[in-house]
Amino acid sequence: MIIDLPSTTTSQVNKKLVELRETGGAVALGRVLTLVIVTGDGTEVEKAIQAANDASREHPCRVIVVASGARQAAPRLDAQIRIGGDAGASEVIVLRLYGPLADEGAGAVVPLLLPDAPVVAWWPTDAPDIPARDPIGALSHRRITDSAAEADPIASLQQRARSYVDGDTDLAWTRLTSWRAVLAAALDLPPHEPVTAATVTGAADSPSTDLLAAWLASYLDIPVRRVDHPRGPGIVSAVLERPSGNVEIVRPDGKVGSLTQPGQPVRRVSLQRREVRDCLAEELRRLDADEIYETTLGGLDKIVRGEQQAEQPVDAGVSS
Template sequence: MIIDLPSTTTSQLNRKIVEIRERGGAVALGRVLTLVIAAEDDEQLEASIDAANEASREHPSRVIVVAKGARTAAPRIDGQIRVGGDAGASDVIVLRLYGPLANQGRSAVVPLLLPDTPIVTWWPGRAPAAPAGDQLGQLAQRRITDSAAQSNPIRAIRGRSRTYSEGDTDLAWTRLTNWRAQLVSALDLPPFEPVTSASVTGEADSPSTELLAGWLAEYLRVPVRRVKTTEAEGIVSVSLDRPSGPIELYRPDGRTGTLTQPTQPPRRVGLQRRTTRDCLIEELRNLDPDEVYEAALRGLGKLSPGRSRRGKGTPGDGESGTSAGAPSGGRTTTTTKRR
């Protein structure tokens, strides 16, 4: 059910939600958080609501979407309430702010927040340079950005390393979960040798590649090279050098990777690019500060550039590696727009 309330106020929106609940019990009551979404346009607004609705089946929540209307218009708020099948396991409130109110998102959101629950702010598109200093970011315990959605993804993720505050995270990092799990598990297999160097190869403007390299550099404490390629989108390969031979994880098609290492037969592993829905669900599971993400951001300053690759190639061509065990340092360069 979708209810439009043009030229409304936050008080009228609150009263309408209570009325809906009392009349039909359609609004979810077991909500565990408030998710504030800063949307830029209608396409992004609908896509982010769809992802939030799917995530709400695991994390019932109140979703407040803040969209900016024409700044030259008279000040007003156009509201919309979505419940039932149009809101997953949440209730969704859409606020479109016009005129001078377009810059007053915090004032419009505060009266609609759920009491005594955590607040998460998500920018699915363009995000402020310092999320913790933004008026919507100041409300939140957790602030989610997506560097891959910025006009310059690499500049954006490196900017996050300068403005990081506890509670910040980025979906470019969340997309790496499967890569990190495969690399750590490979280091748990014989031969148990230290990693001496590493390299990460990926698309030139892939922030996930950068973060994967930074993570290896920070935790492996070895030289890591970031190699740019036009071979495929996102991350293409990771090589961890050890005395007996490298561990190589190679994914040329964005779906399936091949893991090779000395004394072990090659293994095919699933490395499908993760959806926004899956990444959002993961981020909402744990609202504590992400210290590993913070460390990966620190590692960006330790990367060294590798020789760029064009076209097809084998995992180790034109690259040198770093050592890995359970990440602990190193220098690497990465690029992955969609991971």
């Protein structure tokens, strides 16, 4: 069910929510958090809502979308409430702010926050330089950005490292979960030798490639070379050097990787790029500081840029 409330106020939105709860039986007691999505008033709104709806099946929540419209317009707040099948396991409130109100997202959000529930802010694109100092970010326990969705992903990642505050995270980091799990599992198998160096290859504009290299440099305390691949997609390979032979994962097509290591048969592992909804659901599982991500950001200065790898045939795909 979708209810439109044009030219309204937050008090009227709250009143309508209470009315819907009393007449339709929809209750907020099962909501575990408030997810605030900050975006422009464009096509990305529906994509972000769909991802949040899918994630809410694991984390029932109230979703508040703050969509800033034209700043030259007259001050106006248009709201929309979605419940039932149009909201997954959540209730969605879309706030479209125009004119001077476009910069007052935090003021519109506060009256609609669930009482005594954590707040998570998510910027699908165009995140502020310092999320923790943003008015909505200051309200939040967790702040989710996505360097890969920015105009300059690598510069955005460097900015995330400079501005990190406990509670910050990045979906470019979350996309690495499968890669980190495969590499950690490979090192658990014999021979149990130290890794002496590593090389990570990926698209030049893939922040996840930088983060994987920084993670290896930080936690293995080894020199790591970051090599650009002319086409990608995303991370193409990771090679860990050991005395008896290398541990190597190669993913040329952005979907399936091959794991090679001494004394073991070649294994095919699923490394398909994760959907935003899956990354978002993973991030909503924790509300404390991600210490591994923080340490990894500190390792970005440790990686060494290598020469571009010669182009080899790969399928085109998106960065991961």
